[in-house]
């Protein structure tokens with residue numbers, strides 16, 4: 001057919017997020033059983049399944065759910081969030097994952113003259129949207145490896161007093177896993193100029209224990225917005241659900257730009273059920289802490305001693321100089337079906353030996369350690385040969 005011009009499809013440059021494991025599985029899903037041959041520890045999806053109530057609803061009604069238009073603006077999900085979080089519905093804006101909300105708000109609020117402060121290192125999508133999509137001026141608040149990338153909140157408050165249009169704070173941070181406790185965050189927010197909007201990304205906050213979220217603080221404030229993903233803490237990454245919490249004045253203009261049906265019906269159903277199952281999830285967060293602790297000990301036993309003390313469902317570590325570099329280890333693991341993430345690209349100054357690995361269940365953690373042991377041995381032998 002003459003309209004079929006042979007032009008290869010090259011998407012515009014986008015932010016890299018891991019997910020290379022889909023190359024092994026096949027992104028057209030011909031054989032999804034291949035998922036059992038790989039370990040996708042390069043992304044931070046939950047190691048545990050969604051709660052049984054979510055699974056049961058989808059199992060029982062899937063055919064109907066798939067062919068039925070969802071509530072237009074996820075009204076039931078908003079109502080459930082409102083009850084679960086103690087926040088009024090007008091202070092909640094739901095979205096199909098937090099990513100579309102990040103793109104929506106930041107592209108609406110900012111322009112090339114805007115001045116924005118972000119952390120370094122930090123989740124890479126923000127730098128991408130700010131610098132590549134909006135094209136605004138971005139300053140980086142450096143976190144130091146010698147300090148385990150901990151945030152010095154006094155230094156942060158001083159920096160914020162210089163005045164920014166927006167400050168993006170991922171708390172707990174990725175890839176470091178470092179978390180600043182709520183009382184300290186509130187202190188910084190109270191000192192921050194009212195003209196600075198503060199965007200707090202709480203994708204991993206449930207892993208920090210109860211009472212750490214600033215959702216209700218944001219709802220009552222004029223310049224603070226919390227963005228919450230339901231991907232990593234409710235086991236819903238594939239379904240895509242997230243939401244913003246903030247003042248109605250900040251959220252309403254964004255609400256007007258939100259089309260109907262942005263959250264699929266399977267996602268709305270599963271999210272509502274998940275929010276009503278706090279006991280199940282709390283148990284999973286506690287188990288995650290134990291699994292992370294054991295995984296860190298086993299990494300340490302492999303000779304990896306520089307492990308950042310984070311609280312998420314992942315671990316950031318630096319390989320010692322005596323071992324091969326990060327990309328070599330990543331390749332050796334990948335050849336054995338283990339996908340781990342090169343964290344060095346998530347912030348300047350991390351060096352080329354920074355690796356982030358997701359916490360999995362006991363069986364997969366053991367498997368990951370075995371693969372790492374073999375891969376490290378191979379890398380070390382190569383290193384010795386190259387110096388011979």
Ligand SMILES: Cc1ncc(COP(=O)(O)O)c(C=O)c1O
Pocket residue numbers: 044096097098099100123170174201203228229230231237240241242
């Ligand atoms: C810190 C942070 N924010 C936001 C997101 C986006 O999550 P989602 O779009 O699945 O809600 C991620 C995903 O990895 C993340 O790590």
